[in-house]
Amino acid sequence: MQKKSSLEINKAKLLNFFSQIGGMTEFNILFLKNVFKPPYEIGEISKHMYELGVKTFPIVSITGIIIGLVLTLQSQPIMAKFGAEFYLPYTVTLSVVRELGPVITALIFAGRVSSGIGAELGSMRVTEQIDAMEVSAINPFRYLVVTRIIATSIILPILTIYVDALAIIGGWFGSYLTSNTTWDLYYSQVIEVLKFGDIIPGVGKTIVFGYIVGLVGSYMGYFADKGTEGVGKASTNSVVVASLLIIIFDMILVKITLLLWPVT
Amino acid sequence: MAGNLVEIKDLHKRFGEQVVLNGVSIDVAEGQNLVVFGKSGTGKSVLLKCMVGLLVPDQGDITIAGEKVLTLSLKELNELRKHLGFLFQSAALYDSMSVRENLSFPLIRNFNFTQGEIDKKVERALDRVGLLFAIDKMPSELSGGMRKRVGLARSIITEPKLMLYDEPTTGLDPITTKEISKLIRDLQAELKMTSVAVTHDLICAQIISDYAIVLHEGNIRYRGDLTQLTLSDDPFLKNFFSSEVFEDSYGS
Numbered sequence: 001m002q003k004k005s006s007l008e009i010n011k012a013k014l015l016n017f018f019s020q021i022g023g024m025t026e027f028n029i030l031f032l033k034n035v036f037k038p039p040y041e042i043g044e045i046s047k048h049m050y051e052l053g054v055k056t057f058p059i060v061s062i063t064g065i066i067i068g069l070v071l072t073l074q075s076q077p078i079m080a081k082f083g084a085e086f087y088l089p090y091t092v093t094l095s096v097v098r099e100l101g102p103v104i105t106a107l108i109f110a111g112r113v114s115s116g117i118g119a120e121l122g123s124m125r126v127t128e129q130i131d132a133m134e135v136s137a138i139n140p141f142r143y144l145v146v147t148r149i150i151a152t153s154i155i156l157p158i159l160t161i162y163v164d165a166l167a168i169i170g171g172w173f174g175s176y177l178t179s180n181t182t183w184d185l186y187y188s189q190v191i192e193v194l195k196f197g198d199i200i201p202g203v204g205k206t207i208v209f210g211y212i213v214g215l216v217g218s219y220m221g222y223f224a225d226k227g228t229e230g231v232g233k234a235s236t237n238s239v240v241v242a243s244l245l246i247i248i249f250d251m252i253l254v255k256i257t258l259l260l261w262p263v264t
Numbered sequence: 265m266a267g268n269l270v271e272i273k274d275l276h277k278r279f280g281e282q283v284v285l286n287g288v289s290i291d292v293a294e295g296q297n298l299v300v301f302g303k304s305g306t307g308k309s310v311l312l313k314c315m316v317g318l319l320v321p322d323q324g325d326i327t328i329a330g331e332k333v334l335t336l337s338l339k340e341l342n343e344l345r346k347h348l349g350f351l352f353q354s355a356a357l358y359d360s361m362s363v364r365e366n367l368s369f370p371l372i373r374n375f376n377f378t379q380g381e382i383d384k385k386v387e388r389a390l391d392r393v394g395l396l397f398a399i400d401k402m403p404s405e406l407s408g409g410m411r412k413r414v415g416l417a418r419s420i421i422t423e424p425k426l427m428l429y430d431e432p433t434t435g436l437d438p439i440t441t442k443e444i445s446k447l448i449r450d451l452q453a454e455l456k457m458t459s460v461a462v463t464h465d466l467i468c469a470q471i472i473s474d475y476a477i478v479l480h481e482g483n484i485r486y487r488g489d490l491t492q493l494t495l496s497d498d499p500f501l502k503n504f505f506s507s508e509v510f511e512d513s514y515g516s
Binding site: 123124127128129131132133134135136137138 | 313316317318342343345346348350352353354356357358359369370373374
């Protein structure tokens with residue numbers, strides 16, 4: 001067999017890259033076409049919210065507390081050096097609510113959920129379960145994909161609010177360890193600094209992140225190659241692509257939200 | 265004489281450079297049971313998938329129950345699909361659903377039956393395949409033969425006019441193969457179904473078929489009665505059908 005030149009390999013990779021982008025765009029359009037059509041599958045959406053979201057609570061709980069704690073422990077000596085230790089709760093709260101909470105929660109969610117969706121739908125594709133649905137006159141896209149994307153888009157903002165709250169508590173704990181700050185003082189400073197304009201953009205962008213997690217996982221799984229290798233690839237690619245898109249969209253959304261809700 | 269339930273004319277399908285179907289034409293009369301033989305990769309499963317609209321052929325015409333499959337809208341195709349049964353090679357049971365849910369799923373989604381009617385139909389279908397006791401089991405708790413039976417029960421629950429079987433006995437031991445094949449034959453007779461089965465399995469073919477075709481290099485190389493095919497002097501057929509297993513079962 002003739003060996004392919006590196007030029008041919010790169011060409012194939014490039015074509016594959018653009019075909020993936022095209023495929024995902026088409027998938028996205030298909031979602032928008034199907035999302036408003038009945039039946040609305042409320043039962044399925046609730047089931048996925050539980051399976052994909054509620055079961056993620058333990059891992060994000062640990063992460064939330066640690067984010068706040070570590071951020072405080074890292075920032076405290078630097079801020080103390082400049083005599084700005086008093087502003088520690090402000091810094092930690094704003095960093096967590098505007099950026100760290102949403103992004104880290106989304107990345108953990110992508111790691112756990114996007115790979116899970118990719119593997120589950122991939123294995124359904126490989127074992128012909130998706131074909132079986134289609135042959136039974138059931139729309140597998142609406143039943144399997146639309147419900148998952150809606151569930152991830154709803155559950156991630158809820159998880160983020162929860163993580164933000166835990167990170168603030170973690171921040172207080174760090175502050176208590178380093179400066180013996182009381183909860184009442186810390187809490188009053190948090191309440192003083194936190195505005196709606198900080199919470200809305202932070203939580204709002206997680207709707208987009210949740211959508212990305214559901215969309216990418218579903219796309220990779222729905223079009224998985226045959227065989228167990230295809231399922232593995234779908235799972236891995238789901239995490240990689242979803243994480244990358246979260247970072248890229250974060251950059252875009254930060255720019256937009258800063259224009260709409262500037263930091264005062 | 266009954267009319268044709270299935271008419272396939274000049275069907276072509278290729279994947280890239282590989283020609284899989286190259287002008288296949290088949291008629292299946294109502295009530296008839298056709299078995300499609302062929303080596304692996306000769307397009308047997310592709311033929312079935314084209315018939316139910318899972319794959320779109322490059323050229324040709326498929327008519328099922330008077331409906332031209334390739335010109336139907338998705339809504340019309342789904343209406344037709346409600347009257348078809350398809351048993352997949354792997355049975356394709358929904359892993360996340362119990363046996364009961366697997367069977368009731370198409371009924372809940374496609375028909376307006378009451379819960380009581382659905383329960384009765386599910387129990388009746390499982391009873392027909394001898395697996396009523398497994399109604400609340402999950403697919404992961406079933407053996408290969410049981411999965412095939414549940415898949416069969418799910419396919420016949422809507423009492424389809426046309427049943428399509430993709431390798432119904434692959435991966436099963438000879439005894440279970442015979443059991444499943446007899447079950448298929450009995451259900452075909454009981455429900456007066458027309459069927460097209462793709463298989464390598466001569467035991468299964470002997471039990472369920474009225475006539476057979478052999479696909480070779482994208483075309484129908486032979487068609488006719490299974491006995492004629494297996495006794496043929498043609499070197500290709502002789503080679504294809506020569507196996508001790510077949511000789512034994514054929515002799516018996």
